[in-house]
Amino acid sequence: MEFNSGRVFLFRVPEGEELVTFITKFAEEKGIKAAVVSAIGSLKSPRIGYFDEERGEYKIIKLEGTYELVSLMGNISLKEGGPFAHLHAALGDSEGRLYGGHLFEGEVFVAEVFVQELIGEPLERKPRKNGLSLWDAITRRTPGNLSLQPSP
Amino acid sequence: MEFNSGRVFLFRVPEGEELVTFITKFAEEKGIKAAVVSAIGSLKSPRIGYFDEERGEYKIIKLEGTYELVSLMGNISLKEGGPFAHLHAALGDSEGRLYGGHLFEGEVFVAEVFVQELIGEPLERKPRKNGLSLWDAITRRTPGNLSLQPSP
Amino acid sequence: MEFNSGRVFLFRVPEGEELVTFITKFAEEKGIKAAVVSAIGSLKSPRIGYFDEERGEYKIIKLEGTYELVSLMGNISLKEGGPFAHLHAALGDSEGRLYGGHLFEGEVFVAEVFVQELIGEPLERKPRKNGLSLWDAITRRTPGNLSLQPSP
Numbered sequence: 001m002e003f004n005s006g007r008v009f010l011f012r013v014p015e016g017e018e019l020v021t022f023i024t025k026f027a028e029e030k031g032i033k034a035a036v037v038s039a040i041g042s043l044k045s046p047r048i049g050y051f052d053e054e055r056g057e058y059k060i061i062k063l064e065g066t067y068e069l070v071s072l073m074g075n076i077s078l079k080e081g082g083p084f085a086h087l088h089a090a091l092g093d094s095e096g097r098l099y100g101g102h103l104f105e106g107e108v109f110v111a112e113v114f115v116q117e118l119i120g121e122p123l124e125r126k127p128r129k130n131g132l133s134l135w136d137a138i139t140r141r142t143p144g145n146l147s148l149q150p151s152p
Numbered sequence: 153m154e155f156n157s158g159r160v161f162l163f164r165v166p167e168g169e170e171l172v173t174f175i176t177k178f179a180e181e182k183g184i185k186a187a188v189v190s191a192i193g194s195l196k197s198p199r200i201g202y203f204d205e206e207r208g209e210y211k212i213i214k215l216e217g218t219y220e221l222v223s224l225m226g227n228i229s230l231k232e233g234g235p236f237a238h239l240h241a242a243l244g245d246s247e248g249r250l251y252g253g254h255l256f257e258g259e260v261f262v263a264e265v266f267v268q269e270l271i272g273e274p275l276e277r278k279p280r281k282n283g284l285s286l287w288d289a290i291t292r293r294t295p296g297n298l299s300l301q302p303s304p
Numbered sequence: 305m306e307f308n309s310g311r312v313f314l315f316r317v318p319e320g321e322e323l324v325t326f327i328t329k330f331a332e333e334k335g336i337k338a339a340v341v342s343a344i345g346s347l348k349s350p351r352i353g354y355f356d357e358e359r360g361e362y363k364i365i366k367l368e369g370t371y372e373l374v375s376l377m378g379n380i381s382l383k384e385g386g387p388f389a390h391l392h393a394a395l396g397d398s399e400g401r402l403y404g405g406h407l408f409e410g411e412v413f414v415a416e417v418f419v420q421e422l423i424g425e426p427l428e429r430k431p432r433k434n435g436l437s438l439w440d441a442i443t444r445r446t447p448g449n450l451s452l453q454p455s456p
Contacts, residue, residue, distance in 0.1 A: 001163045010340065010379060010422055011305045014441040036162065036190070036266045038340070040378050040392040042355055050220055050246045051194055053261065061248040068354055070392045070404040071223045071242070071375045074192050075162060075264055086264065088192040088222045090242050090250055090375070090394050090404065094354045096365040098250040098394055098402040100222040100242065109357065110438065112379055112390065114340045118162055134262065137166040153315045188314065188342070188418045202372055202398045203346055205413065213400040223375045223394070226344050227314060227416055238416065240344040240374045242394050242402055250402040252374040252394065270314055286414065289318040 001138055003034060006117030013111040019043065019072075020085055020105050023113065027076050027083035034118040037087065039072035043106035046091055050101050056131030063099060066109055067091035070098060076115075077123040079133055084125060153290055155186065158269030165263040171195065171224075172237055172257050175265065179228050179235035186270040189239065191224035195258035198243055202253050208283030215251060218261055219243035222250060228267075229275040231285055236277060305442055307338060310421030317415040323347065323376075324389055324409050327417065331380050331387035338422040341391065343376035347410035350395055354405050360435030367403060370413055371395035374402060380419075381427040383437055388429060 007030070013022050023037060044066050049058035074087035090100040125133035159182070165174050175189060196218050201210035226239035242252040277285035311334070317326050327341060348370050353362035378391035394404040429437035 001161055003160050003162060005157065005160055005309065008307050008309055008422060009305055010307060010338065010427065012439045012441040014443050034162065038190075038342075038377055040390065048244075048248055050244060050248065051218075051261075052246070053218060059246060063248070066355075066357060068392065068405040070394050071377045073190055073223045073225075073377075075266065077162075086192065088220065090222050090402070092352075092354060092403070092405040094356070094363060096352055096354065096367070096403040096405050098242070098404050099244070099248040100250050101220040101244040101248055109355075110436065112439070114379065118160060123162065132262065135164045135264070137164040139166050153313055155312050155314060157309065157312055186314065190342075200396075200400055202396060202400065203370075203413075204398070205370060211398060215400070225342055225375045225377075227418065229314075238344065240372065242374050250394070251396070251400040252402050253372040253396040253400050270312060275314065284414065287316045287416070289316045291318050 003118035003120035006119040009115040011113055013108045013113060015108055017108045018105050019108050019111055020087060020103060023085045024083060027085065032076055032083055032117050033078055034120065034123045035076040036116045037074050037076060037085065037113065039069060039111050039113040041069040041111035042109040043067055043069050043091065044109055046089065046106035047104040048089065048101035049104055053130065058102060061101065063091060067093060069111065077125055077135065079125040155270035155272035158271040161267040163265055165260045165265060167260055169260045170257050171260050171263055172239060172255060175237045176235060179237065184228055184235055184269050185230055186272065186275045187228040188268045189226050189228060189237065189265065191221060191263050191265040193221040193263035194261040195219055195221050195243065196261055198241065198258035199256040200241065200253035201256055205282065210254060212256065213253060215243060219245060221263065229277055229287065231277040307422035307424035310423040313419040315417055317412045317417060319412055321412045322409050323412050323415055324391060324407060327389045328387060331389065336380055336387055336421050337382055338424065338427045339380040340420045341378050341380060341389065341417065343373060343415050343417040345373040345415035346413040347371055347373050347395065348413055350393065350410035351408040352393065352405035353408055362406060364408065365405065367395060371397060373415065381429055381439065383429040
């Protein structure tokens with residue numbers, strides 16, 4: 001939960017790459033186990049998700065065409081032993097209207113990505129009853145004390 | 153205005169917590185006086201604000217249901233002696249449409265929060281004539297010189 | 305592409321300043337050559353852009369009135385020898401609806417800006433065939449190896 005700052009990267013992803021895959025492979029190749037990630041740019045045919053609690057799964061929303069990547073925000077942590085990128089995106093159409101959600105994929109037209117590596121205890125996603133893979137939450141057991149505690 | 157980087161935290165807030173309160177209490181318990189904050193996740197019944205300059209107060213917008221927390225961005229600084237979280241949020245509905253503004257409250261379904269502590273001179277919010285509590289602004293008194301100056 | 309963390313700044317821009325210009329001048333005055341930037345606040349009459357690939361230029365969208373600056377995200381790098389700010393913004397109207405894209409300009413009502421300087425090799429924008437000024441992209445020449453490579 002508390003980390004030391006590791007390496008920092010700022011780079012452009014080549015046109016045509018799938019952004020989520022590229023960031024994941026970047027983490028693998030650099031040996032990044034935890035990080036925060038942000039980016040701006042422009043994506044084609046992004047596929048975003050809205051998590052439907054009742055069904056316990058994502059509803060997929062496919063956007064057609066090219067969108068300004070107004071914000072990409074998220075993190076990298078471990079899932080099933082390897083780095084996993086959890087990313088949310090806000091996407092602007094040609095009229096300036098914004099759409100967004102969990103980013104499943106998007107073809108890069110332009111992507112300028114910032115990665116701040118975090119060094120510390122392993123931060124792992126584990127499957128939860130609600131259908132999501134999540135880290136253990138921190139909880140307040142006593143006033144003035146925030147500690148790590150497994151959750152259902 | 154210039155700070156040293158302090159501690160860094162990346163953590164999941166437990167389901168059911170009110171997000172703004174939780175981040176504020178986290179800062180109190182950790183002794184954080186200044187920080188930048190970002191997060192992604194999913195919030196229930198978020199209450200956002202649009203600042204109405206003429207009235208000098210926020211118009212409150214209540215969103216019903218569960219929204220993807222596409223971006224949470226903001227900072228922690230001092231207000232009336234304690235840490236105060238100023239947070240703006242972009243929220244996505246089940247069709248991928250985005251809504252947002254100043255985040256007053258939201259019940260956490262999922263929240264993955266990054267906090268970068270900043271160490272330096274106290275950064276304090278003070279009530280201003282326009283109805284907002286703001287830090288002193290930096291101003292350019294002379295070309296090439298940005299310095300701190302109290303504002304009305 | 306890999307950098308060392310430099311100075312960090314968190315400050316309020318004075319009301320009435322044009323935000324993109326102010327951030328650029330801030331970088332010039334502080335001698336910042338590379339950085340990541342984020343901000344929240346409120347902007348008047350923002351002018352945003354959607355890049356039209358076919359025309360190779362931005363379509364300009366003028367928003368009237370005052371908008372919550374829900375997220376400002378981007379970076380500073382070198383263009384034609386000086387610091388250049390590439391910024392994307394999400395903006396909320398009085399009903400909480402979001403608009404956004406590439407931020408060309410906006411008059412500051414409130415802007416709380418975070419700048420994380422990055423120290424390293426020069427990161428330079430160069431004109432590309434598609435009409436944009438971009439850094440060289442990193443590419444994967446071989447599996448397991450991400451390296452810098454000029455692109456068209």
